[in-house]
Amino acid sequence: MKFHDPQAMKLERPCFDLGDVDRRIFLKSMSLPCLAVACGAAWRAAPAEASPAAESDAQYVVEARFYEKLPFKKIKCKLCPRECVIDDHERGYCGVRENRGGTYYSLVYSRVVSMNVDPIEKKPLFHFLPGSNAFSIATAGCNVNCKMCQNWQISQVRPEQIKATYMPPEQVAKQAALHACPVIAYTYSEPVVFSEFMIDAAAAGRAAGLRSVVVTGGFVQTEALKKICSTVDAIKVDLKGYSQKFYKEVVNGELKPVLDAIVNIRKLGVWTEIVCLVVPTLNDSEEEFKGLAQWVKTELGPDVPLHFSLFHPEYLLTNLPPTPISTSSAPRPLQMPKGSTTSTLGMYRAILRKVPTAPNATRYWSGAADSSLWRSGLRKASVPTAKSRFQASGAEKFCDRHLLNLGPDVQTKVRCVCQD
């Protein structure tokens, strides 16, 4: 298999950390040699390399599901709010969907460019099967172009510019089960642009008793979103900021459709968590945080986890410093008054991610009702007892979505915040 290309490995960036123990387990359990060479990082291909000329793309090409045909062999994509009108032989903004003779095709069906076994907290999903592993996959492509993209080597390239492996939906489910992952995660790039593949893989996973979670920017049209929501179990939305200006200038997208999508995800009953990457000087004003928290509380409810993660210079934003690291840098409107179980804006769960307080440690601060929840690293989570979390949350019922995985034999139900 072509994954053994040493050049590809040289280019790889180990940005997805697994703890030592997990890496060993991970490597030992991997049946695909190509995954093993990833050395604990997500396997990612080299974007700068050309694909072998002889490689056939046909196996990755399926007719797209969300588009309409226009006169003169044009089409209008109906997958995301951008609604690209695309001429014959041309592609949409995402670069992974192409008009061929008036029919629109996805070029990334089963075309996996990145796969890994991740703790689900890395998505981050803190309240969906916590402690479990997620078999995480991605294809090339994205429908926005964030200047601070951490994964631009796969999200901002075209499928033929990056090495891939053929992994049809059933195989995705098989691999997840093989690696003892109860969850399949569609992540790293933008799963919306590989909706056809994701929907089918999620269905295959569901048939095999697996859950599916999506990590997305939420820039998606309602019809496509409904289809996605009908097959997946949780969605983490990267809400890039809370101003149209930021979305226009930094994300190359639009804010309102994303907000609408998040509301719809909640309405459709899919477990939702939100992450905002705090970029110094660009989306870190107190007004913006306040507006964001207020919106989450009002439109979604105070129990929707709102994570804040830290920016580091990457892609087209290498001129900015990393987000200042200190617990005091937690957005002030979200900080918890002493003795309170909610933040000043009533958020139960405002989480500042990746706050190292000791060398080689990654801590997660939760300014929330369960503020005793300090996590050091993803796999060394100091998981609170189910009882304490349940009591702290004041929940009234259980849901199996929130099975707390405390080990191979122990699963404890904790607070349910979904509408089931």
Added chain:
Amino acid sequence: MLLKSAITTRRVFLRSNLGMGAVFMAGRASGSDSILGPQGTAPGGKSRVVVARDEKLRVGNSSPSQDGILKILDRALQTFFDRDQPIEAWKQLVRPGEVVGLKVNCLAGRGISTNRQLVEGICERLQQVGVRSIVIWDRLNADLESVGFKIIEGNAGIRCFGNDFAGYEQELAVYGSVGSLLSTTLTRICDAVINLPVLKDHGITGITGALKNMFGAIHNPNKYHLNVGDPYVADVNMLPAVRQKIRLSICDATTAQYEGGPSFMPQWTWPYNGLIVARDPVAMDYTCWQIIERKRAEKGLEPLSRVKRAPVYLSTAADSRHQLGTCDPNKIQLVET
């Protein structure tokens, strides 16, 4: 602002230049017309654009003949460099021993792409001035093959391959709104590039000309069609490798298309039977735009500005930050031959 003034004087520009026969400029070209010269500047600091046409280039709907295209090519180059012999003109452009890239545009297949006959003619002239290594390139091998080019790899001679064969740089090239991986054909293989766009309409960016053709040198052109390509088209052409290596643009206008591009739409093409030559890519694109507008008007179609496709990026390319050329007709010396 510049663009606005350009639009208001468009009619005057067309009447005085394109529609009125040849305006052959006598006299030797200035010293700036050397290999290292910044632009194809004419006396008065104007950007020279040569439009060479031959109504007898083809018979009926047949393809242009090899001899016919070579004759126009020679006439255009001799006029542009003001030389009596074709070889002398080409000597102004390249040096023996250089690796010269020919950036063709083959996206739309045989209907409206850079003609093979034109490319063959250029190769012939390049070889005559001592260039032994020529690379014909575009984005994809498949695109090149669709036009009839044969993929030829290797290390010397005449080669032909797409970026999908050659690959891209690993480091981003960044300017303004653009961050892209550049084709290694441009960055590593070629010493100089001759840009060979086609004259056609584009459904998003108004026209595809010299500036837009360099989208074929980056890995992510799909990201840069927003806002009629402004400022992306200009910014891509500011990337150092692009700006420094392009020596000349020769627009294949043997067949042109005034609507429905970039795909080939035969109902909207016409035989323009010409080549357009310039060093200033903005002046070339402005000229291309006016030709397309004139044809659209003749066919009863609205101007591109009315359908929100005026190539406003030309104004950006000409602004004080970019200085890629001029789209002011008063600063363009249009020579028709």
